[in-house]
Amino acid sequence: EDQVTQSPEALRLQEGESSSLNCSYTVSGLRGLFWYRQDPGKGPEFLFTLYSAGEEKEKERLKATLTKKESFLHITAPKPEDSATYLCAVQGVAGANNLFFGTGTRLTVIP
């Protein structure tokens, strides 16, 4: 069964203090691993898709990496506007086309 575990559940950082969020996954054949950002009361906003181990993608202060068992979302010199919940999801090659989500990491960046 597909499974996604995100850690930590919550993270508080000072502005400028870099850190990483973890997404561990189990899937029978990875089609893609997705990172989304979700602000309170809003829908998830797409950030990245990763397809194979070793792949990396960057967007502003965010960098996502992928291994065969986990993905990291690195946040470099975060700003208060980076505060949000970050969701990881996997899509397997078997079965439906749906995304299987983790429960997210709630990030708070303090000025």
Added chain:
Amino acid sequence: DADVTQTPRNRITKTGKRIMLECSQTKGHDRMYWYRQDPGLGLRLIYYSFDVKDINKGEISDGYSVSRQAQAKFSLSLESAIPNQTALYFCATSSKAVSTDTQYFGPGTRLTVL
């Protein structure tokens, strides 16, 4: 204007009432999905549709039904709402034509069943 819209944004109803949540998209995508989000559980798939004539059950379809009225419209119905259907509901779309098949989400509907 938003590419994926959901109506209503908030709804409070009573146990036993029939409720319909609507989703419209202007992205031109062929695939549409309904998810629910509960605290501590993450998003879970209710139903999905790959085109107007293709409807499929997801992980938690019991108590729900859907209708794909057109390529751009996908509705979720609760025939007889119950309190444990209180949740955030999200519609999402994706395109078979795009290899990544990335899903894009609407703003959500907050449903409370008393």
